[in-house]
Amino acid sequence: MKKSSEEVLYQAEATYKDLLLRKNLKLRIFETVVFVLGMLVASSILDADSDTFKLIAFAIAIAVVGLFPFLYKLVLQPKYTLTRTHLIVSMSGKETAFPLNEVEPVIEGRHIYRLSGKRESLMVSREFLGHLNERLRYFQNKAKRR
Template identity: 65%
Template sequence: MKKTSDEILYQEESGYKDLLLRKNMKMRIMETLFFVVGMLLLSQFFNTQSPAFKVLAFAIAIAVVCLAPFVYKYTLRPSYKLTKTHLIVSMGGRETRYPLSEVEPIFEGRHLYKLGGKRHSLMVSRQFLNHLNERLFVYQKLQKRR
């Protein structure tokens, strides 16, 4: 049986750990804004030197960092698919297909890639990134032969 180019070689949905560790800059900024708003609201009700303020500030920080991946997972539902010729990114109900010719790793971090000329953070496991890097190597090798 002959494989088509759209046959999915590897597929993955982002897990909690991936969303916690490999967020993009936009998500990090949103978390920071939620923390700042929480701190501003907290400072309206408590003296900033009181122990209650310090405990609640710490609780807000933990809540923002630990609960944000759950929110991302259920609102954005990020999933990634790898085919012979494309990387397919589904985020928030939108699916974007990137030809492997437009996918290149950025050596600043293991999960940062240039997709279609723009910098993206792939919120996937190392196993998926290994499959992607292998597929990119094979794809580039095939392109050099042509």
């Protein structure tokens, strides 16, 4: 769904920090599975009491937690656009538009929102979330006036 540039209120791409701190549940589970598989492989090759195993376990943890956000940014290319009436989420080149009347924060002040009935984690900056919350308050006040 393409919106004209005059309708776009705010646009943001996810940064490394956003992807590190605001991952959705699927990505967190994926990281956990990769870490566990890495630990199983390392434990089958090395003695669990050895210093080498401990060093490799630490390296696996750093690789999973520290390097995966770069991978997510390359693969997912998350981009968020806020217009007057919609929140547009672009992941892996697939764009989905959510009307703002179907967007609501699940926990106030956090990055988890209900988008058309589904809980989603928005992997975007606090600044963007602030603009989104401001726009949602505008929609709520507009609905109350009717």
